[in-house]
Amino acid sequence: xxxxxxxxxxxxxxLIGSSIARDVRKLGLAQxxxxxxxxxxxxxxxxxxxxxxxxxxxxxxxxxxxDLIIVSVPVGASESVAVQIAPALKPGAIxxxxxxxxxxxxxxxxxxxxxxxxxxxxHPLAGTEKSGPEAGFxxxxxxxxxxxxxxxxxxxxxxxxxRQFWEALGSKVDEMDPQHHDKVLAIVSHLPHIIAYNIxxxxxxxxxxxxxxxxxxxxxxxxxxxxxxxxxxxxxxxVCLHNKDAILEMLARFSEDLASLQRAxxxxxxxxxxxxxTRTRTxxxxxxxxxxxxxxxxxxxxxxxxxx
Amino acid sequence: xxxxxxxxxxxxxxLIGSSIARDVRKLGLAQxxxxxxxxxxxxxxxxxxxxxxxxxxxxxxxxxxxDLIIVSVPVGASESVAVQIAPALKPGAIxxxxxxxxxxxxxxxxxxxxxxxxxxxxHPLAGTEKSGPEAGFxxxxxxxxxxxxxxxxxxxxxxxxxRQFWEALGSKVDEMDPQHHDKVLAIVSHLPHIIAYNIxxxxxxxxxxxxxxxxxxxxxxxxxxxxxxxxxxxxxxxVCLHNKDAILEMLARFSEDLASLQRAxxxxxxxxxxxxxTRTRTxxxxxxxxxxxxxxxxxxxxxxxxxx
Numbered sequence: 369x370x371x372x373x374x375x376x377x378x379x380x381x382x383l384i385g386s387s388i389a390r391d392v393r394k395l396g397l398a399q400x401x402x403x404x405x406x407x408x409x410x411x412x413x414x415x416x417x418x419x420x421x422x423x424x425x426x427x428x429x430x431x432x433x434x435d436l437i438i439v440s441v442p443v444g445a446s447e448s449v450a451v452q453i454a455p456a457l458k459p460g461a462i463x464x465x466x467x468x469x470x471x472x473x474x475x476x477x478x479x480x481x482x483x484x485x486x487x488x489x490x491h492p493l494a495g496t497e498k499s500g501p502e503a504g505f506x507x508x509x510x511x512x513x514x515x516x517x518x519x520x521x522x523x524x525x526x527x528x529x530x531r532q533f534w535e536a537l538g539s540k541v542d543e544m545d546p547q548h549h550d551k552v553l554a555i556v557s558h559l560p561h562i563i564a565y566n567i568x569x570x571x572x573x574x575x576x577x578x579x580x581x582x583x584x585x586x587x588x589x590x591x592x593x594x595x596x597x598x599x600x601x602x603x604x605x606x607v608c609l610h611n612k613d614a615i616l617e618m619l620a621r622f623s624e625d626l627a628s629l630q631r632a633x634x635x636x637x638x639x640x641x642x643x644x645x646t647r648t649r650t651x652x653x654x655x656x657x658x659x660x661x662x663x664x665x666x667x668x669x670x671x672x673x674x675x676x
Numbered sequence: 677x678x679x680x681x682x683x684x685x686x687x688x689x690x691l692i693g694s695s696i697a698r699d700v701r702k703l704g705l706a707q708x709x710x711x712x713x714x715x716x717x718x719x720x721x722x723x724x725x726x727x728x729x730x731x732x733x734x735x736x737x738x739x740x741x742x743d744l745i746i747v748s749v750p751v752g753a754s755e756s757v758a759v760q761i762a763p764a765l766k767p768g769a770i771x772x773x774x775x776x777x778x779x780x781x782x783x784x785x786x787x788x789x790x791x792x793x794x795x796x797x798x799h800p801l802a803g804t805e806k807s808g809p810e811a812g813f814x815x816x817x818x819x820x821x822x823x824x825x826x827x828x829x830x831x832x833x834x835x836x837x838x839r840q841f842w843e844a845l846g847s848k849v850d851e852m853d854p855q856h857h858d859k860v861l862a863i864v865s866h867l868p869h870i871i872a873y874n875i876x877x878x879x880x881x882x883x884x885x886x887x888x889x890x891x892x893x894x895x896x897x898x899x900x901x902x903x904x905x906x907x908x909x910x911x912x913x914x915v916c917l918h919n920k921d922a923i924l925e926m927l928a929r930f931s932e933d934l935a936s937l938q939r940a941x942x943x944x945x946x947x948x949x950x951x952x953x954t955r956t957r958t959x960x961x962x963x964x965x966x967x968x969x970x971x972x973x974x975x976x977x978x979x980x981x982x983x984x
Contacts, residue, residue: 493893493895493896494895495896496973496974497960497973497974498973503973512895513892513893513895551884551885552885552889552890552893553893553896555878555879555882555885555890555898556879556885556889556890556893556894556896556897556898557893557896557897557898558897559875559878560875560897560898560900560901561897562937562941563871563875563901563934564897564900564956565937565952565953565956566930566933566934566937566952567867567868567871567930568956568959568960569933569937569952569955569956570863570867570926570929570930570933571863571864571959572955572956572959573929573933574863574929576859577859577860577863577864579959579962581860581864582860582863582864582959583959583962583963583966583968584821584966584968585801585821585860585861585864585865585968586864586963586966586968586969587801587802587820587821587968587969588801588803588861588864588865589864589865589866589868589869589872589904590863590864590865590868591963591968591969592868592872592900592901592903592904593868593871593900594956594959594960594963594969595900595960595969595974595975596897596900597953597956597957597959597960598956598957598960598961599953599957601949601950601953601954601957602950604949604953605946605949605950605953608940608941608949609941609944609946609949612941612942612944615941616938616941616942618878619934619938619941621878621881621882622874622875622878623931623934623935623938625874625877625878625881626871626874626927626931627931629870629873629874629877630924630927630931632916633870633916633917633920633923633924633927634920634924636917636920638913638917641909641912641913641916641917642909642910642913644873644874644877645873645905645907645909645912645913646909647877647880648872648873648876648877648880648902648905648906649905649906649907649909651876651879651880651887651890651891651902651905652805652876652902652903652905652906653906654887654891655891655894655899655902658891658892658894660891660892660893660894660895660899661894661895661899661902661903661977662977665804665805665806665811666804666805666903667903667975667976667977668975668976668977669969669970669975669976
């Protein structure tokens with residue numbers, strides 16, 4: 369593929385950043401990949417994995433002269449990165465991010481961006497429960513959505529170019545306003561993670577059932593939650609702190625519904641339970657039909673289970 | 677393998693019953709398999725799948741003369757099955773079940789059992805979100821736990837024989853008292869299913885985010901819950917109604933913890949969030965190390981995802 373950019377700077381080289389690096393290299397999307405991360409140890413890992421052409425712990429020197437800068441850090445670090453890179457940005461550069469919350473990232477970064485660059489907030493809906501440079505892989509974004517939440521005055525050409533970049537990685541691109549993005553993600557991603565963290569915490573705290581029993585018998589349902597609850601703690605702490613309002617709104621709805629379900633169990637309202645349990649089955653079917661999950665029982669785990 | 681039993685009767689031929697039938701046939705564990713289910717349509721499906729040697733809608737005539745009777749029905753139907761089969765049971769027969777709640781099944785069935793048979797309540801911790809005879813498969817129980825909750829006066833020889841049966845199917849057998857079983861299952865299985873049903877219901881009810889958005893972006897976390905929430909509604913209604921006390925206890929603990937987590941989010945207590953999110957990650961690791969889940973990111977779905 370013709371390189372889309374001369375120089376791409378990746379600020380942050382965890383699961384997402386390192387997956388981008390692998391795809392950019394594989395697809396030849398840039399002449400040069402510059403990698404920056406605060407931690408010298410992580411940078412050394414990235415270098416050992418040969419993820420880029422140049423490596424630096426300075427975000428500013430990575431951003432200096434880059435045509436596309438992709439910020440892939442926990443959302444709480446967005447402002448600090450913006451402050452560091454702003455003076456080094458070259459006119460016409462495209463700056464994007466991959467953060468899971470968008471209103472907060474815009475509030476943190478936009479005020480620091482020079483007039484002559486294109487800041488386009490973005491969010492690839494992709495990832496796994498693993499983290500760090502070695503957890504990334506080429507193809508992570510294939511078939512996944514990437515949501516842009518462009519500011520009102522965004523340059524159309526820059527937007528088209530960034531879209532072309534994500535489409536080259538195999539993503540489907542959507543646009544949304546940042547507030548709506550944050551509400552959508554609160555229900556499809558943030559609430560599920562918080563609930564998963566919570567139930568795993570509850571199980572860990574019980575006195576009547578031991579932790580080893582929970583682990584031993586986890587295949588009967590519990591283990592499904594542990595995957596999300598194994599996600600990167602720093603990333604998820606920041607998501608909770610930076611999408612607070614939407615998350616609290618969804619949590620309130622969830623708790624209200626749970627109280628009602630609890631009451632139905634207490635009073636033996638079988639019909640009400642049956643109605644809910646039937647309705648939710650339909651949604652699973654729609655997700656599989658929409659190609660958003662695999663159409664095999666147990667996420668296809670049985671084949672792998674057999675190898676134990 | 678030498679047949680362990682002359683005649684095995686399977687009462688109920690859904691996911692579990694039909695998986696047992698396939699294994700019994702494949703492993704040659706019985707001379708004859710008799711299949712019974714209330715619904716003529718389901719029975720016809722079982723026959724079309726050639727799951728047994730004889731088929732009947734009468735539980736009594738299936739049980740008549742059988743050496744091992746396995747009851748695989750929603751737990752709420754246990755008493756009705758016990759009443760039907762009791763008069764037909766042959767002396768020395770072993771009667772077991774596969775129900776997800778044990779105290780209730782014992783209360784429903786034990787009083788109807790004749791003195792000269794061996795009633796051994798059991799629970800294989802295996803299954804998928806699919807249901808019905810066509811959803812079963814040979815190997816479902818391989819490497820999975822099967823928990824017996826024997827009554828105090830259980831015949832040791834009958835117990836050993838039933839253990840031999842489940843071990844032949846590849847299961848590991850544990851024994852537990854029924855009350856403890858119900859508490860353990862409430863946390864490792866019942867609560868996860870209820871929470872999954874609830875969150876999928878909440879998402880379905882929102883006004884600010886459409887159902888099609890929830891489906892479209894579900895891969896960012898939500899889809900993990902939809903698998904459990906697609907489980908058989910009748911089975912799960914009955915579980916909720918028949919393990920009420922343990923479930924309400926676990927729900928109370930979960931809600932208490934969630935309220936505390938919600939408060940930490942509201943007040944921006946990042947350290948508290950980080951501590952929980954780190955602790956839960958360790959539990960995932962223990963589950964993978966215990967061989968209770970696959971050691972690949974995203975349940976190994978990425979390989980299948982690519983085929984979309």
